[in-house]
Amino acid sequence: MDNVIKTILTLLVLASPIVDACEEVEVISCDNTDQVFITENNTHVVTSNISEKCRFVIPKEPGVCQMKLDLVIFELGDADAIGDCTADVMTISGSKTVKVLSVCGNLTGQHMYLDFGDSDKIELTIQGKSKNVAYDILATQLKCNHPNRAPVHCLQYFKSKEGSVRSFNYPRQQLNNQEYTVCVEAVSGVDAIQWRPCKEITGEPFFISGNSGKGKSLGAASGTQCYADYVQILGENRRCGSTFLPMTSFAKPFMLHVGFDASELPLLPLPPVLSLPVYFNRAENVNKPGFPGGPCPDMSSVGLVCTPPPVPCESHELGNRRGKEVTTCTCTAPAMNSDAMNTGFCLDFIQI
Numbered sequence: 001m002d003n004v005i006k007t008i009l010t011l012l013v014l015a016s017p018i019v020d021a022c023e024e025v026e027v028i029s030c031d032n033t034d035q036v037f038i039t040e041n042n043t044h045v046v047t048s049n050i051s052e053k054c055r056f057v058i059p060k061e062p063g064v065c066q067m068k069l070d071l072v073i074f075e076l077g078d079a080d081a082i083g084d085c086t087a088d089v090m091t092i093s094g095s096k097t098v099k100v101l102s103v104c105g106n107l108t109g110q111h112m113y114l115d116f117g118d119s120d121k122i123e124l125t126i127q128g129k130s131k132n133v134a135y136d137i138l139a140t141q142l143k144c145n146h147p148n149r150a151p152v153h154c155l156q157y158f159k160s161k162e163g164s165v166r167s168f169n170y171p172r173q174q175l176n177n178q179e180y181t182v183c184v185e186a187v188s189g190v191d192a193i194q195w196r197p198c199k200e201i202t203g204e205p206f207f208i209s210g211n212s213g214k215g216k217s218l219g220a221a222s223g224t225q226c227y228a229d230y231v232q233i234l235g236e237n238r239r240c241g242s243t244f245l246p247m248t249s250f251a252k253p254f255m256l257h258v259g260f261d262a263s264e265l266p267l268l269p270l271p272p273v274l275s276l277p278v279y280f281n282r283a284e285n286v287n288k289p290g291f292p293g294g295p296c297p298d299m300s301s302v303g304l305v306c307t308p309p310p311v312p313c314e315s316h317e318l319g320n321r322r323g324k325e326v327t328t329c330t331c332t333a334p335a336m337n338s339d340a341m342n343t344g345f346c347l348d349f350i351q352i
């Protein structure tokens with residue numbers, strides 16, 4: 001702590017009748033250290049000019065049950081083409097709300113509620129090597145009885161009648177290993193919630209496992225088709241694909257679960273048919289590499305399984321001298337998770 005650059009800014013909030021006339025805001029960064037503790041309410045965690053890796057430890061203060069993180073600015077390096085945060089990453093651990101969660105890319109404007117549960121500290125680790133890393137995360141402490149506290153399992157929590165929910169890093173590459181719940185608090189007098197693709201955007205509002213694997217879009221997929229990545233609204237089937245058909249759900253509490261699995265394999269090229277020279281050694285009367293019935297080249301590194309042709313019958317053999325003919329190995333792409341190049345989702349909700 002001693003080395004940490006701490007700045008206490010006193011903001012004079014003159015116009016707002018809601019906020020106290022004087023509100024203290026703490027600004028903290030990882031300059032000159034690689035670990036800082038966040039113990040004050042309303043702390044802004046900001047980019048360090050010096051350290052690439054920062055560990056922010058938030059101890060559970062007496063009476064505090066939950067932290068709200070507002071990602072005022074959050075731009076880390078993007079995920080790679082298959083959804084892994086290989087350049088920069090923020091990892092969240094120690095909260096009962098999510099298992100370890102890693103995010104990267106652009107999350108500006110997003111928020112997260114992290115409940116302590118039985119944990120005595122929550123940790124954020126930010127590894128930011130990219131040139132354009134910039135973040136300003138406002139960390140707010142919420143007491144157990146605070147009216148704005150979210151239910152324990154809700155990473156995102158909306159208390160408005162209408163709004164929109166975006167997956168992290170939308171509309172860029174969808175991230176892997178995302179498992180969390182978004183909750184919408186029912187306003188009084190409503191029976192149901194409607195979900196539909198966002199209107200106010202350019203581009204695809206919904207693209208989750210959207211490729212059919214043959215260069216075609218999957219369309220509106222649901223249920224067991226969505227085995228890899230999906231969103232699921234409480235009371236409804238899983239949804240994935242390249243189209244989200246608007247839905248109305250009467251199941252309360254209003255919740256949307258996000259389940260993105262660990263892999264986003266790149267789309268494979270169409271399976272080739274390999275032409276191989278084939279030799280038959282009659283003297284030894286055995287198949288050897290390259291023989292019919294022998295091994296085909298190993299194409300597993302590009303995700304292909306190749307099978308040799310059947311061993312030819314006697315009449316196709318080429319006598320007792322080494323002969324040569326051409327035959328083919330057939331290569332196929334095994335059933336694959338055609339998830340790459342997905343952008344995630346932006347969904348509007350309205351309570352009715």
Ligand SMILES: *[C@@H]1O[C@H](CO)[C@@H](O)[C@H](O)[C@H]1NC(C)=O
Pocket residue numbers: 005029031047048049
């Ligand atoms: C980091 O550097 C920028 C300009 O280079 C400066 O404005 C900012 O105050 C610095 N931040 C910290 C925490 O020192």
Ligand SMILES: *[C@@H]1O[C@H](CO)[C@@H](O)[C@H](O)[C@H]1NC(C)=O
Pocket residue numbers: 075106107108109
């Ligand atoms: C990051 O996302 C925010 C909110 O969607 C957007 O306003 C901003 O332009 C994005 N930044 C970049 C560099 O794309």
Ligand SMILES: *[C@@H]1O[C@H](CO)[C@@H](O)[C@H](O)[C@H]1NC(C)=O
Pocket residue numbers: 041042064140141142143146
């Ligand atoms: C932290 O500040 C927020 C307002 O920004 C307030 O609602 C909350 O009660 C404060 N938390 C604690 C533990 O005082």
